[in-house]
Every structure is written in C-alpha cells, then in structure tokens.
Amino acid sequence: MNSFKSPFRSPxxxxxxxxxxxxxLLVLVLGSWLTSRFIAFSAEQRIDWPAxxxxxxxxxxxxGADGLDAWVQQQHAExxxxxxxxxxxxxxEIHLPPAIREALPGWLAAGNSIELNPMHGFYIAVEEVKERDGQARQLVAISSSRARIPRHMREKSCLACNWCFRYC
Structure with a gap:
C-alpha cells in the first residue's frame, strides 16, 4: 500500500x-520589444548636419586631404x-547608392542644403559650408539608424537570432 500521490496528477x-x-514568455516578449524600442530611439536622435x-x-x-581622411574615418566609425x-x-571617394549618385549633381548644382529621410531610419544630407575665404564646398553624407548603433551593441542585440547575426 503506497500512499504516495504524484504531484503531476494534481490540476x-x-x-x-x-x-x-x-x-x-510574456516577460521575454516584453523585454525584447522594450530593448528594440530603446535601441531604435537611441539611434534615431537627430543628426546636426550643419555642425x-x-x-x-x-x-x-x-x-588638407589627410585631415579630411582622418575625419572621414572618425565619422565612419560613428x-x-x-x-x-x-x-x-x-x-x-564615398560609396553612394546608385539612385543618390544619379541625383547628386543636381543637388550640388542647386547649392541648397538638403536633408532627406527617404525611408525610416535612412538619412541623406547635402550641406553647403563656406570656408573663411569664401570658398564654398558641400558636405555629402548618408547614414542609417542601424549604422549609428555601435557594432558591439548590434552584435549583442542579435545574439539571440543567428539568422540576423550575419547581417549586423
């Protein structure tokens, strides 16, 4: 006579x-959602193109050219x-998507400052800047919210998903 009752039988x-x-599961889903929203908010802070x-x-x-190269590398890291x-x-030289490369001569000739956001999280800027002696140049820049997240943070946020880890 065994009086032991298995707890697995209890409702x-x-x-x-x-x-x-x-x-x-709810904590996991909510934590993932909040983390992704925080990363998106952090990355979508406005870029001060004139500065x-x-x-x-x-x-x-x-x-000179060396100074510009060093500056470009610093911006690339950011x-x-x-x-x-x-x-x-x-x-x-700068790598630009073909559509931007085609439109760029018109934008440069117009001499206006242009800030575009053609799709969520992707930014394009053409900003005129004048040197002290009056020489005019234009900054041409592109950025994405995802690219502005430091690489180590992108890798940490993608560790749970091996599929997207390849694309970070």
Whole structure:
C-alpha cells in the first residue's frame, strides 16, 4: 500500500506550471520589444548636419586631404559616410547608392542644403559650408539608424537570432 500521490496528477500543479510558462514568455516578449524600442530611439536622435559639415571643413582646412581622411574615418566609425565636394567633385571617394549618385549633381548644382529621410531610419544630407575665404564646398553624407548603433551593441542585440547575426 503506497500512499504516495504524484504531484503531476494534481490540476493545481498543471495550472501553476502553465501560468509560470506564460509569465516567462510574456516577460521575454516584453523585454525584447522594450530593448528594440530603446535601441531604435537611441539611434534615431537627430543628426546636426550643419555642425558635421563645419567639422569636415575645419578638418580639411587645417589638415588638407589627410585631415579630411582622418575625419572621414572618425565619422565612419560613428555610422556616417561623408565627404566634402568641391566644384561638383568629391575630395575623397564615398560609396553612394546608385539612385543618390544619379541625383547628386543636381543637388550640388542647386547649392541648397538638403536633408532627406527617404525611408525610416535612412538619412541623406547635402550641406553647403563656406570656408573663411569664401570658398564654398558641400558636405555629402548618408547614414542609417542601424549604422549609428555601435557594432558591439548590434552584435549583442542579435545574439539571440543567428539568422540576423550575419547581417549586423
């Protein structure tokens, strides 16, 4: 005569088990959602294109092509691809999508400052900046919210998903 009753036969056990599983899933989903929203908010802070253009001009004015190269590398590390254009020609090569490359000569010839956000999280800027002696140049820059997130943070946020880890 064994009077031992298995807890697996109790409906209370199963109700508690199901409750804890659902609670854990909800915490996981909510935590993932909040983390992604925080990363998106952090990355979508407004870019001060005029200040960036002035910094590029200062780097070129004080250091020439080498100064501009160092500045470009620093901006690249911060998720912004940028260079200065003078008389419609880049002072340093920049990789631009074909559609932007085609529209760029018209934008440069117009001489206006342009800030575009053609799709969520992607930014394009053409910003005119004048040197102290009156020489005009234009900053051409592109950036995405995702590129402005430091690489180590992108990798940490993608560890749970091996599929997207390849694209971070």
């Amino acid at each position: 209370l056990f199963w109700h508690l088990l199901i409750f804890f599983c659902i609670a854990n 960036i253009a002035q910094a590029a001009e200062n780097a070129y004015h004080t250091g 998720g912004i691809e940028a260079t200065l254009y003078e008389n419609g020609l880049p002072l340093r």
